Amino acid sequence: MTKIIVNATHKGGEGKTTNSIMLAEYCALVKKYKTLIIDMDPQANFSGRYIQMEYDPAYRGGKIPAIHPDYESNVDSEWDGRSSIANIFYGEEVVPYPTSIPNLELLPAHSHKLQEAEAVTKNEVLEKVHLQLKRFLELPDVRDSYDIIIIDTPPSKGPLTIAAVKAASHIVIPAQMEQFSIEGIYGMLQLWKQESYYRTKNNPIDLIGILPNQVRDIKLHKQFLEGLKMMKGVSDYVMPRVIKKRAIYTEILVEDANPKSIFELPPHNVARLEYESACQYIMERVFSHGKEKSISNQ
Amino acid sequence: MAKKKVFQISNALTEGLEETVSAAHNYSGELRVEAISLKKIELDPENPRDMALTFEDLTQGIDKADPDYQRKIEERTSLQTLANSVREQGIINPIMVYKQGDKYRLIAGERRTLASILAGKTEVQAKILDSKPDELKISLLQWMENVERKDLSLWERLMNLEKILSSYATHKKVTLQDITPTDIGRLLGCSLPHAMNFTAVLQADATLKSHIRVNKIxxxxxxxxxxxxxxxxxxxxxxxxxxxxxxxxxxxxxxxxxxxxxxxxxxxxLPITRGRQMTLVNLGTTKKIPVARLIIDSVLQHEKVTHLRKHFSDLNWADYKAINHAFKQLLLTLEKLEV
The missing domain is CATH 1.20.5 (Single alpha-helices involved in coiled-coils or other helix-helix interfaces)
Incomplete structure (x- = not known):
């Protein structure tokens, strides 16, 4: 079955998008999985890395995906040529965009439409938003087309993040080892707990864990990481991998970066090895779900 | 010198994180509350019932030829109050069911389910478990459900507890006698004194139990x-x-x-004593020197201690310390003499 990983934490700047990028490129470039990436964040940074995003003429500062390469204005009379994941909330068709990376397809964000979905408060509509992504990703058409789906979420605990969590089979919580970040972890664990109450045995939500991110060689980071590892139960969810703070992780995001992906760096590059090891850990957990548990229970 | 910096995640946050993970583990998939159709609920045939009234009796009416006719009529009447409140407010606690094929089997909430039917509802809120829980878990869940119920008699609670304990004994492969009040307290989540009370009553003789059974006690x-x-x-x-x-x-x-x-x-x-057994006599204290003097003088009248009198002749009867010392010496000497 197609696995769905969501990178989530409601605190901003923890590395959700970076981590989504790394995982997506690892899956497509290194593992050659048929990968779909979904951008639920109205900021649309994740989308912008893979396709041309345009400024929304109607809402200043907002972004909309460029015209789809397959769009033909004389044939598609019903379609304006743009497609985003937000369409699912409007009962409109979604058409994934190809990217320059083989095996990697994208359902981009649409700032204004996503913001509207995020702002929903009326109960009946809210429930629809919460379940819409899950329903969409359960469609046989979607399931049959991809091995893995990676979702990037906005820095909030709102309807969009909840929708992503409800659709997910696995959660990764990237977090810095700092005060506000740990509080962010708490909030996300609440969301995971709440969702796990509702899941059946055949359809569990598996918390892969907290990925310590942007870790520096300072006492605060070391002691907070140790602190997390000392906590009863929580220690099982601190990933045994750490992403250090390195300039290369942000340099690689620049538009004309060369190479464009961490996984195109020489195989022995320290940064590549570090992120590859984290991605490998995550993917092993994702695809050995169930097996891992029975081993640790013995 | 600068103070050494130590960074610690606060206790409150640590506690919160630990509790969250623990709750997620313990209740994963168990707290799904949904509104399910009353038509899809069935009784668990393996669970003994206290009530004669069935779902069909409520939907199709009670058959006059039914041997339990009178009893069922009474049960239906007694459900009426609950049905009225269900009609107005719905049920407060969801019932508990597990999935069995395309039906839901009832674990707890028989009266609430019946009352919902009686109230003319088509759906009821239910906690849905994925599969049938084991015997011990079912009885524990039923216990927790019933603990809040005022109308449950002591006898019914004892019978429930006996069921829990025998499933627990089978589960743990021990005999009923091996189950301590501490175990009971942990199982039911009640205090130790409460658990000890249960143990005492479960082991009570037949006379007392018969009074409990008929709800006299x-x-x-x-x-x-x-x-x-x-x-x-x-x-x-x-x-x-x-x-x-x-x-x-x-x-x-x-x-x-x-x-x-x-x-x-x-x-x-043997006098009734509390606490550690006494092995000494405390002769008490007094502020009044004449009292002390009276006691000492009286003792010195005893024939076996006449030889001690000389030691007291030059005692300073105004000095508390000196009197204390002298009295202790007197006691020691008396102990040696074995009077």
Whole structure:
């Protein structure tokens, strides 16, 4: 079955998008999985890395995906040529965009439409938003087309993040080892707990864990990481991998970066090895779900 | 010198994180509450029922030829109050079911389900478990469900507990006698004294139990107190007093008669003592020197200690310290003399 990983934490700047990028490129470039990436964040940074995003003429500062390469204005009379994941909330068709990376397809964000979905408060509509992504990703058409789906979420605990969590089979919580970040972890664990109450045995939500991110060689980071590892139960969810703070992780995001992906760096590059090891850990957990548990229970 | 920096995640945050993970583990998939169709709910045939009334009786009417006709009519009448409140407010606690094929089997909430049907509802809120929980879990869930219920008699609670304990014994491969009050406390999530009361009443003799069964004795603490009485006639009078509505305090005073009786029978010489056994006599203290002098002078009258008198002739009777010292010496000497 197609696995769905969501990178989530409601605190901003923890590395959700970076981590989504790394995982997506690892899956497509290194593992050659048929990968779909979904951008639920109205900021649309994740989308912008893979396709041309345009400024929304109607809402200043907002972004909309460029015209789809397959769009033909004389044939598609019903379609304006743009497609985003937000369409699912409007009962409109979604058409994934190809990217320059083989095996990697994208359902981009649409700032204004996503913001509207995020702002929903009326109960009946809210429930629809919460379940819409899950329903969409359960469609046989979607399931049959991809091995893995990676979702990037906005820095909030709102309807969009909840929708992503409800659709997910696995959660990764990237977090810095700092005060506000740990509080962010708490909030996300609440969301995971709440969702796990509702899941059946055949359809569990598996918390892969907290990925310590942007870790520096300072006492605060070391002691907070140790602190997390000392906590009863929580220690099982601190990933045994750490992403250090390195300039290369942000340099690689620049538009004309060369190479464009961490996984195109020489195989022995320290940064590549570090992120590859984290991605490998995550993917092993994702695809050995169930097996891992029975081993640790013995 | 600068203070050494130590960074610690706060206790509150640590606690919150730990509790969240633990709750997610323990209740994963168990707290799904959904509204399910009443038509899809069925009783668990393996679970003994207290009620005769069935779902069909409510939807199709009770058949007059039914041997339980009268009983069912009464049960239906007794459900009416609950049905009225369900009609107005719905149920407060969801019922609990597990999935069995395309139906839901009831674990707890028979009365609420029946009342919902009676209230003309088509759906009921239910906690849905994925699969049938084991025997022990079912009985524990039923216990937790029932603990809040006021109309459950002491006897019904005891019978429930017995069921839990025997499943627990099978589960743990121990005998019923091996289950301690501590185990019970942990199982039910109740305090140790409460658990001890249950243990006492479960082990009570047939007479006391028969009174509990017919609901003449309703209070756990009182029943436990009576169960602890050894002598038959004291116990009998306690039972009678209890049925006449004696307070716990009154029953306690009856049970102390039993204790007094018991101690008399064993050894009349030994006083009832609390705490560690006394092995010494404290002669007390006084501020009044004349009193001390009277005691000492009286002791010195004893023929066996006449030789000590000379030591006291030059005692300074105004000096507390000197008197204390002299008295201690006197005691020591007396102990050696074995008077």
């Amino acid at each position: 309703k209070n756990l603490e009182k029943a436990a107190l009576i169960a602890g009485i050894q002598s038959d006639d004291v116990k009998q009078s306690a039972i009678e007093a209890c049925m006449e509505g004696a307070t716990l305090k009154k029953l306690k005073s009856i049970s102390t008669q039993d204790k007094a009786k018991k101690t008399l029978a064993v050894s009349p010489a």
